Amino acid sequence: MTPAEFIAKWGPGGPAAHLNEEQGAQSHFLDLCELLDVPKPGALPGEEYLFERQSLVLGEARGYADVFYRDHFAWENKAPGKNLDAALRQLQQYSLALANPPLLVVCDRLAIRIHTQFNGHPSETHTVRIEQLDLPDQRALLRRLWLEPESFRPRQTTRDITEAAAKSFATLADQLRRRGHGAEKVAHFLTQCLFCFFAEDVDLLPGRMFERLVGNRHLTSDRLTQGLANLFATMGEGGLYGADDIPWFNGGLFAHVDVPKLEIIDITELRNAAALNWSAIDVSIFGTLFERGLDPAKRSQLGAHYTDPATIARIIEPVITRPLLQVWEQTMQEIRALAAKIKKNGDAAYRKTHTRFVQWLEALRAYRVLDPACGSGNFLFLGLKALKDIELLSITQAATLGLDREQDLVTGPHNLLGIELNEYAAELARVSVWIGEIQWRIAHGYPPKLNPVLEPLDQIECRDALLAWQGEGEARHAVEATWPTATVAVGNPPFIGDKWMRGELGDAYVDALRATYAGRVPGGADFVTFWFEQARQAIAQQTLHAAGLVATNSIRQRGNRPVLEQIARATRIFEAWADEPWVNEGAAVRVSLVCFGRSTQPARLDGNEVAQIFTDLKAQPLGAGAAVDLTLARPLAENADASYFGLCLAGPFKVDAAQAAQWLRLPNPNGRPNSDVLKPIYNGRDITDRWSGHWVVDFGARMQEAEATLYEAPFEYVRQHVRAKRMQNRRAARAQNWWRHGEARPGLRTQWAGLGHYIATVETAKHRLFVRMPIALAPEHRLIVIPREDHATLGMLSSRMHVVWALARGGTLEDRPVYNTSQIFETFPFPAHLTPADTAHQRTEALPSGALIPAGLAEASAQPAPDSKTKQPAALTNRANAAINTIAPSIATRQHASAIAEAAHRLDQLRQHWLNPPEWTRRVPEVVPLGLAASPYPDRIEPRPGLSEADAKALQKRTLTNLYNLRPGWLAQAHETLDAAVAAAYGWADYTPELPDAEILRRLLALNLERAGG
Template identity: 70%
Template sequence: MTPADFIAQWGPGGASAHLNEEQGAQSHFLGLCELLGVPKPGSPEVADEYLFERRSRVIGEARGYADVYYRDHFAWENKAPGKNLDAALRQLLQYSLALSNPPLLVVCDRLVIRIHTQFTGHPSETHTIRIEELADPAVRELLRRVWSDPESFRPRLTSRDITEEAARSFATLAEQLRARGHGADAVAHFLTQCLFCFFAEDVGLLPARMFERLVGNRQLTSERLTQGLASLFTTMQTGGLYGADDIPWFNGGLFARIDVPKLEIVDITELRKAASLNWSAIDVSIFGTLFERGLDPAKRSQLGAHYTDPATIARITEPVITRPLLQEWALVAQDLSQLAAKIRKNGDAAYKKTHQRFVQWLERLRAYRILDPACGSGNFLFMGLKALKDVELHAITEAARLGLDREQDLVTGVHNLLGIELNDYAAELARVSVWIGEIQWRIAHGYGAKTNPVLEPLEQIECRDALLTWPLPPLGEGRDGGQPTPIEAAWPRADVVVGNPPFLGDRKMIRELGEAYTFALRKTYEGRVPGGADLVCYWFEKARAAMAGQALNAAGFVATNSIRGGANRKVLDAIVRDSRIFEAWSDEPWVNEGAAVRVSLVAFGHFSQAATLNGDQVPAIASDLTNLSHPESDLTHATRLRENADASFIGTQKNGPFDVPGDVARAWLALPNPHGQSNAIVVRPWANGLDITRRPQDRWVIDFGVDMPQDQAALFETPFQHVLTHVKPTRVNVRRDWHRTNWWLFGDSRPGLRKLAANIERLIVTPMVAKHRLFAWLPACQIPENLCVAIARADDTTFGILHSRMHELWSLRMGTSLEDRPRYTPTTCFETFPFPVGLAPADTAHQRTEPIEGGALIPADLPEVPFENFKPNQPPALASQAQPAINSKSPATAPATLREHACAIACAAHRLDALRRNWLNPPEWTQGLPEVVPLGMSTSPYPDRMAPRPGLSEADAKALKARTLTKLYNLRPAWLAQAHAQLDAAVAAVYGWTDWRNDMPDEDILRRLLALNRQRTQTESAP
């Protein structure tokens, strides 16, 4: 068939023009396929993927879902000439879900073909082809791509691109208006009204591009434009005529307050620029976040930062909202299917009974409530509403397949949402986000926007504190009656709670929320939330309490990934005790206030769905967000052991610039003082976590000890003058009185650590936060800072046990993390760890060591008794699992005494440390330089420091600088792996694990250690 033949047959007055819709639909489509040279429906090469309408009649409709359906290509609806193609498109949109959401929706009345794109994450575009244009080869090629290459119709811009550009434009406007003295609140409210107007006219709610024409009218003065905008907003509030145009009643609270600032030409120009964007395609899942950054002066700097992907938010909404509701619907659908089987005709008794059952389900959805008690600018609320409406549409589609009339409108809407938000900007944007989001959803699925009013009121998104409320003082109370005592804030009753509560750590809470609020918060929730817990934990606890009071079914929150351990985990312990965690992502990337962070996503409640952890189904999820495949491996039951107390410490906290470069400190050590004492008493080398994981920084610190009086400190003349000049000014306005009055002393000098360190020559240290769990030696004269953990032991045996795979696994599971780096804390990682019997910190508390052959140090005075006496290391329940030993000494040759076991561990640890030091500082590249001898001393109290050899080549110097412990463990060369394997075997032997092997599963090791912890706990608690 030639183009001329086709146009002649189907054009106005053609031979087939008289055919009605049903008569002409398939003939026209088959002729078009011949013209374009594309497959016809039912062709062998496309089989069941490409079909004419299936005759599955839908009651209340003339016929089925679409005239033609080609999977992953298009759905096609034919109409007779002159019929409403917009109505045809709405029909396809309503059936799109049942058709697996094809990327193209095509409507045709034989004279006009309209191709509508519906690619997820992109604005919809329309391509219109008139029948006479088919004579053009280029037009035929465009239409042929509907069959051959639907992906080629994907719009270039994404909805995100448009949203980001719109947010930048409005941020510029906000900044301009604020710079001229307009109040930030008034500016934000006005621009929020403007952005809604842009959206409303792009989806046809404001007629004839009214808002764009108004701001684009170059004849209007600034004053007239201001008046015009105020008049338009007033009309939108109540509805009515604006000039010759009839404006719908918008309502909803958005236009209740009207205060249009005076606009200058630069503002009007920016508004015109914004008007050119396709506001109908705004991505509501990120809209609120981006506009909040632009409109809130406090968040302006975050405008170009990252934001959370909606697919990640769905990891909360899917298990908490979608999945449980679909489970409920599956049961309803079974009832409907059984009832519908008895229907004989539309309207009979069986039909009415079936329809009534379906109406009950719709009423369930109408009454469903989703609460976000930290809703921000509405991302979670919109995603929750979308999930709810998707469920309703799915149910309507399935019910239609069973023979029920298709519902003409939806029962779900913004009334299903509840929110609490403290920030005014965010709360208003949350309301606008869900308004726009619902309108977009309705249009995208073939439902028009609601009218009378267009916007439902959203007073249920409240602007208030979600945790505390201050009741009004009693009537008659005097002005000096004092601040009323806060009480716990109430949450509205809801079916589910979802959200992303604020991330504030224990220490940041006081700085950002204030001391009074923080203390009041902790007092109010005392006994329910530990005092040192992060702010996010209070939302978890409130949700748990609501479930306990039958006011909530389930909750899903985003939290810092540190919620898995320490004080934070106590709230998850309570949740697991009272209900269950049914879905969790333990350590995921997220965006918080524009910054990339690591988080845990936790869904909990009484839902019966299978437990899913990190995307995998598991038997149960423990409160540390691990797979609870065996109750005996639940490390949340591990407790602190008295035998490990008073041995590990967080390093000193300076609270001021006490540190100085090494060359400055060495110069001070040569200076005299009035009282004749050396500056070496108060000037000492210093180390933080980077000194362990990287190369030493050669930083020293001025340290006046625990309680040196100011008059004595002043006698160390130069160091004191430095502290007076640099430290004292930083302590003037600090919160704590002690820090202000004792400004020359560290904020926390760790007296317990100092007392123990005074009796030994070296300490074991590990960075609190690091990619690898590394331990190293630190001279006792060197001060560790607060991001280090110090263990006050000098023997290689303890060092070896800590650096074994056993302790590494334990610390990784018992600790928390900062972003993707594990965090080590004394209370959770060290004090809970079950050391081998006879080698626990309590057994080495005397701190004396004795050297053995090769230079390693072991704890002194270890008993020379048969090792069999120490068999309690091997839990009886696990003894039956013993297998032939691999990579360890056989029982016949194993050390016979505890001392010999300690020697084996010490030798392996000493060798590991020596190999690492030689790799870090090769003798060919480095040399040891004697440290400075302070004035008045005959020898230096400090160890030699390593320095590059003179004449080292540039390449070797660069290679030396790159040699760090972090890099070494990233590379993990064979010699390092072998050294650790030898150490692990020696430690396994002292535990009595004769079945040890290098590839023993982590869970087996942790299960054994937990059994030992529980065994020790029972022993310690025994009378």
């Protein structure tokens, strides 16, 4: 068919022009396909592309669209002169049933209108009139519907529009505040303005009234200010504004009008903002961005990242969507059974079926979503969207059974409750909900509500969610704040760590908070845990059904976990994401998402179904047999006083190597060398990377100021650089003892007295590994120190058994595991007779290889040669293992210790050789302090003179982190040999590298409970 033939047939006066909608719909579409040379319905297999099959329901033909092409378009045909806006609304209402096609097309034969609905993009409209079909470019545009639907995706995203709008309003806010207008007044005025821009872009304000007003260049500043005040007042009450009838907006947004005087620079910025497509702003991020722009305290965050709505959905889906859909599925089964008895519309069976559906809708109307720290409304809007999506789904599915569509929706802003302390955020939360509600209705074919346009949202309260204050003056005291009754609570409470609470909230507030929640929230818990406890109590009191809250991932760790333990005792954690990226106040953090309450849905951790979620946010896998709940593990007495943090300096005690070398050559009036108070110092990066070369001034744990002054140069340095800062310290002991480190670790110093080495691991690191360090090297705070020097202890700590326990019991910071001594070291069951208590305060004895074991072990025969197959010592193979256990425990223990020490020593040697190959490095004696015959420090390791640039770069990359990233075969083999020796010490004759981690944990937990008496 040629364009001329098509236009002649279907144009005004043509032979097909008289056909009604039903008669002309399919034949018009088929002719169009022929004209455009595109496939016709039915050309593809299955139901990908077809004329909508209409089902006869109660004598009425019903269908969702005239043509459906999956992932392309839904198409509705109307007779000439029919209302295409109504046709579009019909497609929008059924879009969900049509798998949300990206393009909605309405056609009255005289015009074809294409409406885009790509997620995350503003909607655009393209129109092709019948007389234009003789133009190649117009036919090409229509062909793209079939061949390139993605080409209609708008280039600009709703995020782009929202970010531009927020930046524009941030500029306005800054200009007005700089001229002396109060921040609260400015924020309220601009919030009114932004809603006006949105309202006129969705045709709630007639004739682009607001844009015309700010764009009128003939108005003086005073006249414009008065005009805006009059408009806002009219919007609050409804009525005439000039010749235009303004809807009654209500909702509280326009109850208070106080327009600041606008200068030309402000008016120009408003005119620029008017050019944006405000109907398309992304409400899921809108509140966050505008809060940053309008709140002076958050302006610096404007360009920072924000939380992706898909991440928030990880709480909304299990707490709201999934359980409601489960209820709807059950309800739908009841409705389907009732509908089977309907004979005609309106009969008794129909009324009974309809009544059951209305009961479901009333349950949705009564549903309440509470966000007790709602911020600018992200969670609230996404909660409302979930409710409205479910309602639309249920209406659509009920219609397939013959039930008439309800006139309007029952869900809306009244379903939401919020608590927010920040007034900027609270007002923006209300506006976010209002705009989001209107956007959703328009996108799904429902006109905005009128009289009023905005439902009051007084239930989004501006107050403290944790404390209320009663009494006056000295009698004023804090009591626990109450939350309104709700169905579910969701939200992202403030992230303030225990150590920062006083600085952020003030001593008085923190004292009142901890006193009010004493016995329920641990004294050292983070701020966010108080919201968890409030939610737990509300669930226990049956004023809340379930909750989904965000916390920093430290919620799983010792100081905070008792709150989760109380939740687990009272109810159930049914969904969690243990360690996820998040954005808080513009900064990237790692969080845990925890959903708990009265729910029967299967437990899911990190998106996978599990048998049970424990309070450390680990899980028992499905079908894994007996639960391995590591939170049951208890501290073991034999492990006490054997692990410590390194030195917490609490001041600039560090100096560089050159400064240290100069001091080491100076005399002192006490005749002592400065090496008494100077040490090379290692932090976590120095272990996992390469040493930075820093030294530290260290006056020990008990040295008095008078004695410290005798080390002249180091003391003078500390007096000049540390004293002033430390005198301001809130801790009296740190201020009084300013010349000593903030935490000098006297217990650690006592434990390592007389040792030549100690063992250390980095508290937070990608790989859990342990190293031996000379006692002359000072460990900084982020190192965990075990004051033992023997290779047997090093081997047990480096073994798979201990590392698996550490990863399972420890927390994470961002994406790096954290070694918590109380949770990991103190609970780890070492092999019998090789515990920290057995190795404490013992000198060590060298094996022939140079490896060290505690010398307190009894004499035993020489170490057997390794078995060629198992790589274990021959005496530790399966058959011999049973025999060795019949020998006196001291002999078996020595053999086990020797095997572990040999393997650990070999591992340590290989690592050191790889890190510092003698072909590339040399050892240089450290500075010999004045008055000493030799240096007390280990040799420095330096690149060899003349090393090529390529080799020097390669040497810099030789770090423990990179080694364990690579994990070469020799390293894996060395660890397997070590693991086999440690497994033998446990008596695990069946151990192989294939033994699952879960089984290792099960055995270790059983041993822990046995020793702890549990």
